[in-house]
Amino acid sequence: MSFLIDSSIMITSQILFFGFGWLFFMRQLFKDYEVRQYVVQVIFSVTFAFSCTMFELIIFEILKVLNSSSRYFHWKMNLCVILLILVFMVPFYIGYFIVSNIRLLHRQRLLFSCLLWLTFMYFFWKLGDPFPILSPKHGILSIEQLISRVGVIGVTLMALLSGFGAVNCPYTYMSYFLRNVTDADILALERRLLQTMDMIISKKKRMAMTRRTMFQKGEVHNKPSGFWGMIKSVTASAPGSENLTLIQQEVDALEELSRQLFLETADLYATKVKFWSQHISFILVGIIIVTSIRGLLITLTKFFYAISSSKSSNVIVLLLAQIMGMYFVSSVLLIRMSMPLEYRTIITEVLGELQFNFYHRWFDVIFLVSALSSILFLYLAHKQAPEKPMTP
Template sequence: MDNFTDVDTKDANVMLGSLILFFATGWLFYTKQLFKNYEVHNRTVQFIFSLTFAFSCSLFELIIFEIADVMAPLSRSRCWTFCLSLILITLVVIIPIYTSFLIVSGLVRRHIQLPLSVGLWLVFIYFFWKIGDPFPMLSPKHGIFTIEQVISRVGVVGVTIMAVLSGFGAVNAPYCYMTFFTRPVEDFHVCQLEKKLTHTMDLIVLKKRKVARYSQEKNRLNEGKTQKETTFFERLFDNFSEKSSGSTLASQIERLQEEITPLETLARFLFLDLVELRQMLNRVEFSKTFMGIYFNILGHFFSIYCIWKIFISFINIVFDRVGKVDPVTKTIEIGVHWMGIPLDISFWSQYISFFLVGVIAVTSVRGLLITMAKFFVSISNSTSSLSNIIALLMAQIMGMYFVSSVLLMRMNVPEEYRTILTRILGDLKFNFYHRWFDVIFLISAVSSIVFLTLIHKSGSSMFRA
């Protein structure tokens, strides 16, 4: 009993230490990346974001622990239950309620903020629960209030997000890396656009100076009118003359402001075009370096992967096919059969799966954090309340993304570990999630191809003149 207690305590310390490390990483990412340009942070939002990040990473960690046989089986089972339960409570209860509170806090009086927040959360729960109606994602034997009911619905949203990001990434990676898609930008293109932008800014400054001078002249006339003491006939004459000059100044100010507005819009577009041109020029210069050549080769491999993945997704959808053997075991079997390599398939598949899951975990976390940082910077503004709401929504997406990653990662491990994940996640219709991923991935990839093709053609036309 003492030995069991010591092992149990040691396992608990390992899990607690990793959760603290993940929490600190999420806290630093929130401070240094998402809100690095903000002096005031909402500590509650930061805590919720970091907590979601910690539990999300712990799911990947527990999969690796299952494969590497780290910690006692009973301890791993308890950790799975603990982490899954808390991340689901965070995603379904804590984040939606606090997001609702932030939304209504600036709109209604203080005494009705909490009831209205709870009301909005109940609306969220209703639509969240209705997600499960059209999809055959759960065995009918489960009751209403079970963890499988929540995981199944979170999985649908998360798998959709994963498929959209994966479809776009599979197409965008070759587009970004391959020199074939690099536009022929030269220094004189940048210089021409800089001259246009400088000329536009000079016009804006000139017209704004005129507006300021006319406004000052108009104010001087108004002040002189109030201070001057004259006879009735002098006031009558001055009134007509000042009205004429005042109306002329007002019309000139209005005309100048009407001219300034489109010029400012033009300047914004020219600035964005200039930034894009500089990025293209840097990309052309980078493609000539050793790393640029390496990424170009990598882009060709990504292109092959993109074509293969789109083809496989199409085949899976048409023939209602789901892989029965994980990719690692399948690859080893092909190597043993066709190349005559004497390998212990079950032995090596375990360790290669361990490495593969680790790579998937690291790249998934890194890719999602980079995407979130770019997205947050592009849509956030100086309004702290709106930025806090966006940060909470990103935490919601992040948690659902990682829960669904665990669902889909089940197919990337050998059969014995699939059984363990099935026992942990419950009796879900796992094949449904893989088919759903293939459908959304195919739609996202094809849409991304069309979208990037249009962007590339429209962007290339500016260099043909």
């Protein structure tokens, strides 16, 4: 009876995760693109659901929720399903939709899709040769063989994203890299803006007075009669017209200056909001896992928006599902080492005889390379776009 209750809890949570992935990601983030294939939407949502379930099981391990045998069963089933999706289903459908976009191969798309999948499996299998990740005694399609190779790819992606995020986040939010904005700076800029607006109003009054004077003298609406009348009218109205033209040019210049001052004032206010948001954000350390997942999904979404089109959208969504699944599987490998020994027994039994220390060393190396490369990239970008000096 307890197994049925535990299974109902897990199935309910997976349905909720699936629904969240389906409604939010497919109906909100990808609604502007032609992701009309239901199989793509289902694969993405299922991958998201089982990825979140692994984190749920980690929490259950720590809190001792569910029976130990139930947790072991759902760990095993969850890993089998996610590996089936990442190694067999997603690569096949990626090849299928790539072939479907090529007219010459359209009739034989199933055959060429199988050939692409076999090519993927060859390189996926050869990926494990250079790394000391597994004992050779395990079978070809065992969980250990598959998860060891998925782990290499996923840990590499995690390290690359973490290295860039560790550099980019302080660069974006820390006050050291922001403009030093004080209340006096804002007040001075607002004073300049008000003075500019007063000058604009004053000059527009002068223009109105000049037009009124010209109208009273009959220099505006009186049409010239004959050649000599035309010459006389133009000669009489020339000084007023020149004054109006000069004043209008000055007004146009002042209005452009006022727009620039307004935008700069708004930028100073926004910069000073950023300063306080940094201190507030440090209070929210407790939601680091949630923000990590959110950051990954936002990065993937930006990547999707940047390169997606009507023909490639299905392939891009499947690639995002592949990256997301590998990312979460690798997170389990790394989180396991940070858990106390009594909480990781079942996880170790399910994952098998993997070289867990290798993944941590590999993560450190890739993280260091990614962070140093990001520092160099942001340094060059910062030098190419120097800070705009404050207007006196």
